[in-house]
Amino acid sequence: MPHHTHTLTVETTGRGMIDLTRRITGWVGRTGISTGLLTVFCRHTSASLTINENAAEAVQRDLLAWLDRIAPEGGDYEHDEEGPDDMPAHLKAALTGVSLAIPVIAGTPALGTWQGVFLVEHRARPHSREIVLHLSGDLSGA
Amino acid sequence: MPHHTHTLTVETTGRGMIDLTRRITGWVGRTGISTGLLTVFCRHTSASLTINENAAEAVQRDLLAWLDRIAPEGGDYEHDEEGPDDMPAHLKAALTGVSLAIPVIAGTPALGTWQGVFLVEHRARPHSREIVLHLSGDLSGA
Amino acid sequence: MPHHTHTLTVETTGRGMIDLTRRITGWVGRTGISTGLLTVFCRHTSASLTINENAAEAVQRDLLAWLDRIAPEGGDYEHDEEGPDDMPAHLKAALTGVSLAIPVIAGTPALGTWQGVFLVEHRARPHSREIVLHLSGDLSGA
Numbered sequence: 001m002p003h004h005t006h007t008l009t010v011e012t013t014g015r016g017m018i019d020l021t022r023r024i025t026g027w028v029g030r031t032g033i034s035t036g037l038l039t040v041f042c043r044h045t046s047a048s049l050t051i052n053e054n055a056a057e058a059v060q061r062d063l064l065a066w067l068d069r070i071a072p073e074g075g076d077y078e079h080d081e082e083g084p085d086d087m088p089a090h091l092k093a094a095l096t097g098v099s100l101a102i103p104v105i106a107g108t109p110a111l112g113t114w115q116g117v118f119l120v121e122h123r124a125r126p127h128s129r130e131i132v133l134h135l136s137g138d139l140s141g142a
Numbered sequence: 143m144p145h146h147t148h149t150l151t152v153e154t155t156g157r158g159m160i161d162l163t164r165r166i167t168g169w170v171g172r173t174g175i176s177t178g179l180l181t182v183f184c185r186h187t188s189a190s191l192t193i194n195e196n197a198a199e200a201v202q203r204d205l206l207a208w209l210d211r212i213a214p215e216g217g218d219y220e221h222d223e224e225g226p227d228d229m230p231a232h233l234k235a236a237l238t239g240v241s242l243a244i245p246v247i248a249g250t251p252a253l254g255t256w257q258g259v260f261l262v263e264h265r266a267r268p269h270s271r272e273i274v275l276h277l278s279g280d281l282s283g284a
Numbered sequence: 285m286p287h288h289t290h291t292l293t294v295e296t297t298g299r300g301m302i303d304l305t306r307r308i309t310g311w312v313g314r315t316g317i318s319t320g321l322l323t324v325f326c327r328h329t330s331a332s333l334t335i336n337e338n339a340a341e342a343v344q345r346d347l348l349a350w351l352d353r354i355a356p357e358g359g360d361y362e363h364d365e366e367g368p369d370d371m372p373a374h375l376k377a378a379l380t381g382v383s384l385a386i387p388v389i390a391g392t393p394a395l396g397t398w399q400g401v402f403l404v405e406h407r408a409r410p411h412s413r414e415i416v417l418h419l420s421g422d423l424s425g426a
Contacts, residue, residue, distance in 0.1 A: 090337055091346075098399075
């Protein structure tokens with residue numbers, strides 16, 4: 001039952017949601033682990049992770065707009081030297097979180113039909129983001 | 143150190159919180175694992191998980207009312223074809239999250255005295271919800 | 285691949301954020317685990333955990349002020365017998381969460397350069413808080 005890790009590098013193009021489900025599921029499949037636990041971890045404080053609807057893109061736009069309302073720019077923040085989008089980005093990351101734990105069954109993450117794993121970029125400019133994957137479990141046929 | 147998984151099916155009766163602590167703790171006990179890690183995962187995007195006060199039911203009502211204020215119906219959402227409660231449900235799920243990781247010590251999840259594990263149904267109508275449990279650890283006496 | 289657990293006791297001095305990164309990283313190092321999974325779990329419903337900026341203290345003050353705005357005291361809560369700061373504390377704990385999963389690589393949690401692990405005390409008065417750590421993984425050189 002080895003512990004596997006892998007780092008995904010994701011180039012973002014500014015504020016938005018990026019569906020990582022295929023890349024994550026592909027890596028899990030290649031490890032040969034049948035039953036286990038997958039962890040997805042975002043190494044940043046102004047980008048974060050969420051599991052949400054994978055079908056309707058309007059859901060993603062509504063989620064981003066809601067985050068903008070709940071953690072608005074121009075919110076009279078003390079920390080503003082890195083630009084007006086920086087402190088809202090930290091708040092949005094605190095709200096959605098940076099780590100996800102997902103059981104693996106039959107060689108694949110046990111996501112529901114409508115669930116996708118998304119990186120949410122909260123900064124206005126493009127960034128290079130590192131997502132660390134961890135998987136422990138039993139090998140197929142073991 | 144095997145990896146155990148189990149799926150709980152929970153029938154909800156519309157918006158509300160359902161305490162899953164007993165069902166989860168019972169399953170953990172039956173595996174015989176003494177020290178390990180429990181993961182609780184909700185396979186949906188309009189229901190979610192939270193750990194909160196297990197004693198005062200007023201806390202649950204206040205939490206649900208607060209979620210309604212923070213992610214209100216009628217919020218001018220682009221995604222509205224599945225009913226006025228659908229997009230708020232996705233937002234509430236993003237806020238509370240769908241996965242929980244809980245250490246297991248002495249054969250039981252290391253929850254605090256006042257902590258309960260709750261499924262939160264965000265849709266107005268009843269739904270059948272799947273909660274996947276994962277547990278890895280050392281067997282008692284091993 | 286044993287499962288390690290450890291409980292940190294943290295004395296808080298009222299509302300605020302306490303950086304636990306050094307204590308957690310130190311414990312992980314002492315286990316000798318090289319590659320694995322760390323879980324951090326807060327056993328309370330009015331204190332919680334977040335990963336956020338570790339450099340600028342203004343970020344912490346802005347985060348606390350934002351939590352106060354989003355879950356204000358005097359919010360017409362039904363549950364108010366434990367003081368005006370109690371129900372807001374439960375809401376803030378639901379928002380930020382009480383469990384974190386962090387991959388361990390090369391003997392240390394794979395946190396980003398600017399990431400710190402913080403306990404957030406939401407109550408006005410000092411409290412003694414228990415944080416349970418869990419670590420499973422492969423020993424160095426194994």
